Amino acid sequence: MIISVQGLRKAHGARQVLRGIDAFVEKGETIAIVGPSGAGKSTLLRCLNGLNSFDGGSVEVAGISLAPHTSPDAPQLLPLRARVGMVFQGLNLFPHLSVLENLCLAPRQVRREPAVQVEKRARSLLERVGLGDRWQSRPAQLSGGQQQRVAIARALCMQPEVLLLDEPTSSLDPEMRGEVLSVLRDLAGSCTMLVVTHEMTFARGVASRVWVLDEGKLVEDGPPAQVCDNPRSERARSFFGAA
Numbered sequence: 001m002i003i004s005v006q007g008l009r010k011a012h013g014a015r016q017v018l019r020g021i022d023a024f025v026e027k028g029e030t031i032a033i034v035g036p037s038g039a040g041k042s043t044l045l046r047c048l049n050g051l052n053s054f055d056g057g058s059v060e061v062a063g064i065s066l067a068p069h070t071s072p073d074a075p076q077l078l079p080l081r082a083r084v085g086m087v088f089q090g091l092n093l094f095p096h097l098s099v100l101e102n103l104c105l106a107p108r109q110v111r112r113e114p115a116v117q118v119e120k121r122a123r124s125l126l127e128r129v130g131l132g133d134r135w136q137s138r139p140a141q142l143s144g145g146q147q148q149r150v151a152i153a154r155a156l157c158m159q160p161e162v163l164l165l166d167e168p169t170s171s172l173d174p175e176m177r178g179e180v181l182s183v184l185r186d187l188a189g190s191c192t193m194l195v196v197t198h199e200m201t202f203a204r205g206v207a208s209r210v211w212v213l214d215e216g217k218l219v220e221d222g223p224p225a226q227v228c229d230n231p232r233s234e235r236a237r238s239f240f241g242a243a
């Protein structure tokens with residue numbers, strides 16, 4: 001088990017955002033996290049790499065345990081961040097660096113890896129996301145879909161054990177969504193991925209399991225065919241628009 005979450009609770013001020021989440025992920029799984037806006041999907045991802053502290057329960061990711069009320073700046077989070085990659089919506093590449101430099105920065109500075117080794121890996125990742133010839137470009141010279149593919153390659157360049165993606169396609173035009181989703185489809189299985197998404201075709205076709213989050217609770221957790229076509233909960237049935 002690469003991720004284990006038990007009784008996870010989190011409030012923002014007086015608002016209970018996560019109300020006791022129990023979930024696990026096996027290595028190599030692709031989890032699609034769906035649910036209405038405000039359900040707590042982003043908060044859940046942020047708790048998994050310590051960007052948000054939480055109030056109760058336990059979180060274990062890639063062999064590292066997090067306790068409630070751990071500050072996002074706590075030193076014990078550094079090894080976690082090295083093992084957990086994150087791609088946010090509209091994520092900020094460093095605008096003054098080339099694509100290649102964006103990929104190489106963290107492995108060089110955080111892990112002190114030799115330049116030659118990192119660059120080799122970075123170039124092969126750029127090939128993998130279909131941008132092998134754009135290594136010298138600045139982010140602003142790329143389309144939104146290309147930037148998002150660079151952001152994915154950058155996260156992968158740290159060789160994470162887990163990759164968290166928060167609505168990686170939602171700010172993109174439809175045609176660019178396809179190119180980003182196809183990169184994720186190719187990655188599925190090689191890296192454990194949790195993807196918050198509204199792309200149900202992707203969830204059905206690629207995910208090993210679908211989680212439905214609603215009002216801070218995990219109301220469905222199962223294979224896509226079961227969760228999408230035959231959900232147990234009323235909330236999920238209405239979310240998927242089924243009768």
Ligand SMILES: Nc1ncnc2c1ncn2[C@@H]1O[C@H](COP(=O)(O)OP(=O)(O)O)[C@@H](O)[C@H]1O
Nearest residue numbers: 012013015017036037038039040041042043044
């Ligand atoms: N930093 C924050 N401060 C206060 N409230 C927040 C903060 N982040 C999220 N929330 C609230 O927590 C709830 C869940 O947010 P979020 O996890 O972003 O949901 P989702 O990603 O499913 O749309 C929402 O009601 C949101 O307004």
Ligand SMILES: [Mg+2]
Nearest residue numbers: 041042043166
């Ligand atoms: Mg969100």
